[in-house]
Amino acid sequence: MDKGEGDSELPEFRGEDYFERQPGMVNDLVAIEGNRVVLKNMIGNRFPVVCGDENVSLYLNGQPVSGSIILTDTTQLTFAI
Numbered sequence: 001m002d003k004g005e006g007d008s009e010l011p012e013f014r015g016e017d018y019f020e021r022q023p024g025m026v027n028d029l030v031a032i033e034g035n036r037v038v039l040k041n042m043i044g045n046r047f048p049v050v051c052g053d054e055n056v057s058l059y060l061n062g063q064p065v066s067g068s069i070i071l072t073d074t075t076q077l078t079f080a081i
Contacts, residue, residue, distance in 0.1 A: 030071060037077045047072050056081055 029048045031038045037050055037058075051068040052058040058065040059078045069077055 035078045035080065037071060037079060039071050039073050039075070050077065052079065 029039070029041050029043065030050065031040050039047065042048075047070050049068045050058065050071050052065070057080045058069060059080070060069055061076050062078075069075065071077060
């Protein structure tokens with residue numbers, strides 16, 4: 001897709017760099033309740049994004065998720081290890 005007028009390049013966000021500077025912030029944003037991932041706080045006016053990896057599978061409303069999920073207060077996100 002060609003870039004249109006007004007499109008801009010967004011800088012790459014390296015979450016690992018951010019959380020190295022803010023080590024306790026993840027615990028301030030989300031909580032684990034049983035096998036559920038629950039929103040505790042937003043980041044300003046934005047919601048955190050959660051993704052699984054090779055050892056953690058995510059399920060949205062009981063259906064497997066292969067990508068990332070925006071975690072809101074109504075998101076029904078569970079996980080399995």
